Amino acid sequence: MDSFLLAAGEALGEDTVVAIGGLLIGALFGASAQRSRFCLRAAAIEFARADFGQKLAVWLLAFSAAVVLTQILIVSGVLGSSEIRQLTRPASLSGAIIGGAMFGIGMVLARGCSSRMLILAGQGNLRALLNGLIFAVTAQAALRGILSPAREELASLWLFEPSDIDLLQVAGVGPTGGVVIGLIWFGAAIYFGRLCFWRNCKLGVTGWVGGLLAGVAVAAAWGFTAMLDGLYFMPVKIESLTFTGPSANTLMLFLSPPGGPLRFDVALVPGVFIGSFLAAAWARELKLEGFQGALGMRRYLLGAAMMGFGGMLAGGCAVGSLTNASVFALTGWVTLLSIFG
Numbered sequence: 040m041d042s043f044l045l046a047a048g049e050a051l052g053e054d055t056v057v058a059i060g061g062l063l064i065g066a067l068f069g070a071s072a073q074r075s076r077f078c079l080r081a082a083a084i085e086f087a088r089a090d091f092g093q094k095l096a097v098w099l100l101a102f103s104a105a106v107v108l109t110q111i112l113i114v115s116g117v118l119g120s121s122e123i124r125q126l127t128r129p130a131s132l133s134g135a136i137i138g139g140a141m142f143g144i145g146m147v148l149a150r151g152c153s154s155r156m157l158i159l160a161g162q163g164n165l166r167a168l169l170n171g172l173i174f175a176v177t178a179q180a181a182l183r184g185i186l187s188p189a190r191e192e193l194a195s196l197w198l199f200e201p202s203d204i205d206l207l208q209v210a211g212v213g214p215t216g217g218v219v220i221g222l223i224w225f226g227a228a229i230y231f232g233r234l235c236f237w238r239n240c241k242l243g244v245t246g247w248v249g250g251l252l253a254g255v256a257v258a259a260a261w262g263f264t265a266m267l268d269g270l271y272f273m274p275v276k277i278e279s280l281t282f283t284g285p286s287a288n289t290l291m292l293f294l295s296p297p298g299g300p301l302r303f304d305v306a307l308v309p310g311v312f313i314g315s316f317l318a319a320a321w322a323r324e325l326k327l328e329g330f331q332g333a334l335g336m337r338r339y340l341l342g343a344a345m346m347g348f349g350g351m352l353a354g355g356c357a358v359g360s361l362t363n364a365s366v367f368a369l370t371g372w373v374t375l376l377s378i379f380g
């Protein structure tokens with residue numbers, strides 16, 4: 040694999056290979072999430088109503104697959120805990136709690152999280168496309184613009200040192216324990232999937248396979264960027280799927296002069312859109328949709344703005360927090376709990 044990546048880097052350019060990887064992994068996630076209807080908002084609603092069905096089972100499949108495979112990468116030495124910035128930098132617990140809660144409220148108001156909006160936009164949903172634009176603008180304002188002082192103030196309220204962030208290290212169980220914990224979550228996914236079957240809800244093959252592949256995409260991104268780090272002369276950031284920062288960076292790429300650097304996270308966003316579009320076209324689900332009434336439009340746009348600020352404050356969106364939880368970063372698990380709450 041190393042020789043193939045080196046040859047590809049020499050032939051196409053190292054930054055091009057990194058971008059192609061982001062595009063393909065994004066397409067895998069977009070297609071699998073579109074077909075399985077992967078959505079944290081829908082899973083949270085089922086959980087809140089004690090109506091455990093398809094959406095919760097799909098989300099648990101993706102979550103458990105991401106945890107198990109990511110921890111296997113760490114056990115095998117492909118991915119090193121010391122190389123993951125979520126585990127090696129001071130983290131904001133106040134940001135995870137407040138930002139996660141804001142994101143959770145926002146995704147209910149907007150009827151979908153940031154990744155779901157991107158997937159719906161690929162199907163032809165114009166409401167989701169506008170929501171995604173508002174989300175990206177607000178995220179950029181929170182990252183480097185007018186909202187950044189408020190984000191920094193809230194993030195500084197409760198900080199944790201790196202030694203307290205890695206939950207597996209704190210618990211003394213290591214990545215092998217992480218694999219076991221992931222398998223327990225996988226057992227829960229199978230339980231709720233079978234429960235869905237007995238209640239005649241439509242999980243089906245697309246739900247099982249799509250949910251698992253969405254989690255595979257998270258681990259694939261970790262593994263791909265980890266393999267390139269140190270292999271290429273150019274520095275490669277070790278990262279996985281998240282959509283708050285990448286959406287803001289993709290927006291700035293379109294607003295900046297041409298010729299900007301190609302990066303994994305910037306290629307990820309169009310990759311998800313393309314994957315969703317192709318999956319929807321294959322299933323004949325492409326359909327133009329818009330807003331229905333001014334009241335709904337105000338609610339959607341407010342929700343998108345709350346997600347943009349909340350996701351940047353928390354350091355991850357619904358998928359980003361899942362990604363952070365897959366390496367057992369404290370803030371990832373706290374953000375997920377805050378979104379559910």
